[in-house]
Amino acid sequence: MTIHTCARTAAWAARSAWCALQLKPATLLRSAVDASPVVASPDDDIIAVTTRMADFNHSTLPVVDGDGNLLGAVTVDDALEAPIPRDWSRPEAERASTPRRLAS
Known part of the structure; x- marks a missing residue:
């Protein structure tokens, strides 16, 4: 097996x-x-990638080109950060000092 x-x-x-x-x-x-792993393509949109990750319960997908060459990987963290505007990000020190509160 x-x-x-x-x-x-x-x-x-x-x-x-x-x-x-x-x-x-x-x-x-x-x-x-697995000879046919679940992968992402550089041309996939983030919705397709996150859906594929959820469907197969993967937290990381390899990103391959048309020939199957490994280009990198996309993670759940990447998918979560994708919709956040780059200029919204705060410095790490500021984030660490800000208490986190759950919405009621």
Whole structure:
């Protein structure tokens, strides 16, 4: 059993980690990974990427070009920051000193 075949039958992402732990220690990575991973393209819009992340319960997606070459990765943090205007950001020191309050 590979991580790929086990993960396809799993309802929860944690199941994939459990499947990985069940593999023999000598298992090579090429035998364990998904040959068709969920990825993002540089041309994808942020809504498509975040929807894909939510659909597959991923917190990070590799970004690949048309040839499948890895260009980088997009994370949940990236997706959360995308709609915030760049000039809105406050200096880190100011954010750290501002108490956070939950709305009622």
